[in-house]
Amino acid sequence: MSDAETLLADAPAGHKDELRLWLRLLTCTTMIESEIRRRLRAAFDTTLPRFDLLAQLDRHPDGLTLGELSRRMMVSNGNLTGLSARLEAEGLVERNPSPTDRRATTLRLTSVGRTVFAEQSAAHEGWIADLLGGLSPGERSALFRLLARTKTSARNATETAA
Amino acid sequence: MSDAETLLADAPAGHKDELRLWLRLLTCTTMIESEIRRRLRAAFDTTLPRFDLLAQLDRHPDGLTLGELSRRMMVSNGNLTGLSARLEAEGLVERNPSPTDRRATTLRLTSVGRTVFAEQSAAHEGWIADLLGGLSPGERSALFRLLARTKTSARNATETAA
DNA sequence: GCCGAATGCTTGAAGCCTAAAACATTATCT
DNA sequence: AGATAATGTTTTAGGCTTCAAGCATTCGGC
Numbered sequence: 213m214s215d216a217e218t219l220l221a222d223a224p225a226g227h228k229d230e231l232r233l234w235l236r237l238l239t240c241t242t243m244i245e246s247e248i249r250r251r252l253r254a255a256f257d258t259t260l261p262r263f264d265l266l267a268q269l270d271r272h273p274d275g276l277t278l279g280e281l282s283r284r285m286m287v288s289n290g291n292l293t294g295l296s297a298r299l300e301a302e303g304l305v306e307r308n309p310s311p312t313d314r315r316a317t318t319l320r321l322t323s324v325g326r327t328v329f330a331e332q333s334a335a336h337e338g339w340i341a342d343l344l345g346g347l348s349p350g351e352r353s354a355l356f357r358l359l360a361r362t363k364t365s366a367r368n369a370t371e372t373a374a
Numbered sequence: 375m376s377d378a379e380t381l382l383a384d385a386p387a388g389h390k391d392e393l394r395l396w397l398r399l400l401t402c403t404t405m406i407e408s409e410i411r412r413r414l415r416a417a418f419d420t421t422l423p424r425f426d427l428l429a430q431l432d433r434h435p436d437g438l439t440l441g442e443l444s445r446r447m448m449v450s451n452g453n454l455t456g457l458s459a460r461l462e463a464e465g466l467v468e469r470n471p472s473p474t475d476r477r478a479t480t481l482r483l484t485s486v487g488r489t490v491f492a493e494q495s496a497a498h499e500g501w502i503a504d505l506l507g508g509l510s511p512g513e514r515s516a517l518f519r520l521l522a523r524t525k526t527s528a529r530n531a532t533e534t535a536a
Numbered sequence: 537g538c539c540g541a542a543t544g545c546t547t548g549a550a551g552c553c554t555a556a557a558a559c560a561t562t563a564t565c566t
Numbered sequence: 567a568g569a570t571a572a573t574g575t576t577t578t579a580g581g582c583t584t585c586a587a588g589c590a591t592t593c594g595g596c
Contacts, residue, residue, distance in 0.1 A: 227503040233514050234406065234502045236521045241403040242448060243528045244396065253555090261582065279544055286404060288584055293546055295582080315544040315591045340396045341389040346527025347520075352395050355520045358513055359398045365508025366405045411584090423552065441574055450554055455576055457552080477561045477574040 237362075244343050251339055256332050261287075261295055263336065266304065266321065266329040275320035277310060304328055399524075406505050413501055418494050423449075423457055425498065428466065428483065428491040437482035439472060466490055 249260050268276060268284055276284075278292045285292075296319055299305040304325035310316035321329065344352065411422050430438060430446055438446075440454045447454075458481055461467040466487035472478035483491065506514065 227499045229511075229514060230503045230506040231499055233506060233518050233521075236518060236525070237399075237403055238407070240521050240524050240528065241399055243525065243532070245400070246448070247528065247532050249554090259581075277544075282544095286408070287582090289545070290547075290585080291583055298581080310544095313544075313592075317545075337389045337393055341392045343528045343531045344392040344395060344524065346530055347523055349391075351520055351523060352391060354516070355524065356395050356398060358509075358517045358520065359395075359402050361509055361513060362402050362506065362517065363398070363405065366402065366409065366505045368508055369505045370405070370409050415584095421551075439574075444574095449552090451575070452555085452577075453553055460551080472574090475562075475574075479575075 244340075247343060248336070248339060252332070252336075255335060256328075258332065261285075262299060263329075263332055265292075265295055265299060265319075266325060267333065269305065269319060269321045270326065270329050270333070273320070275308070275318040277313075277316045277318050279316065281319065299325075406502075409505060410498070410501060414494070414498075417497060418490075420494065423447075424461060425491075425494060427454075427457060427461060427481075428487060429495065431467065431481060431483045432488065432491050432495070435482070437470070437480040439475075439478045439480050441478065443481065461487075 245260070252258050252260060252263055264285055265281065268281055278296065279289065281296075282289045282292050296305060296307065300307055304322060305319050306322050307317050307319055310318050347355070407422070414420050414422060414425055426447055427443065430443055440458065441451065443458075444451045444454050458467060458469060462469055466484060467481055468484050469479050469481055472480050509517065
């Protein structure tokens with residue numbers, strides 16, 4: 213029996229379950245994420261990637277290099293070139309050559325950037341509380357634990373495959 | 375007390391919890407989604423939006439209009455113009471004027487599209503089973519239920535706000 | 537000290553995505 | 567029937583995203 217035949221024979225039985233779970237997970241995240249994007253645009257005329265970058269820098273007052281940001285934000289390197297250029301043009305972020313490595317550029321919040329982010333961050337936290345407010349504390353902690361398990365499962369699967 | 379002051383006074387206490395939950399949800403979904411995108415590219419040289427559009431059409435053999443697709447896929451209308459044009463150029467999809475509404479265009483799979491999607495779909499199902507395979511059946515069904523609750527919570531929050 | 541490998545970043549091409557404006561057609565209300 | 571509103575699609579401008587190619591610098595081994 214060929215590999216393709218094996219796949220087709222085995223698949224219908226056990227895998228629909230996981231697929232439904234994945235689709236639901238994706239729908240949930242997409243719904244919340246779209247709403248957050250919409251509110252960020254409406255309230256602050258900004259975007260989620262901009263907000264995420266500011267959030268990282270806010271947590272690291274000494275600055276981060278583009279490479280460090282790229283890894284933390286799980287986006288490609290080239291992506292950050294444009295994103296940081298836009299934020300610099302808006303005056304929220306400043307770019308300086310790394311003192312220890314002449315290849316690297318460090319990014320940090322300007323004082324304007326810090327102020328702007330503080331407002332956005334407070335609103336964001338409220339929005340999330342609003343969107344997830346329909347869950348009881350017990351449900352939230354159960355979900356939190358199950359997602360930790362999910363993360364582990366996914367990480368193991370991607371690593372053994374690679 | 376002003377609204378802003380109320381927000382700031384209440385926020386630090388109760389909302390960190392929901393924020394951590396949201397970040398974990400987002401991380402999980404992003405990890406799995408990136409891996410699926412990577413595998414779709416490696417195995418079939420295609421993308422997730424293309425795959426999603428084919429999946430919708432596969433479920434509706436009589437075809438769907440761009441507007442229906444837009445709603446089901448939760449993406450903007452204008453987005454589908456380009457996406458469907460690319461899939462048509464690749465010969466996977468055919469566009470026909472709606473017989474009942476001269477404004478509308480219906481999309482359906484070509485026979486090539488149906489064959490291509492069947493392969494991709496089988497592989498996709500296996501990948502998801504792989505990525506979520508670390509969860510027990512009990513964990514999966516508990517997660518499934520909690521995500522339903524999450525979806526309801528988010529939907530209520532977006533509707534009452536709008 | 538020198539050379540090749542690894543690392544940090546930028547650029548370019550292509551695709552995905554949105555919001556808003558424009559256009560065509562259909563539905564509704566008198 | 568005629569005006570108005572609603573719906574279906576496309577276009578436009580701008581931003582986000584990736585991959586791959588290229589350049590600059592640093593690191594490791596010799």
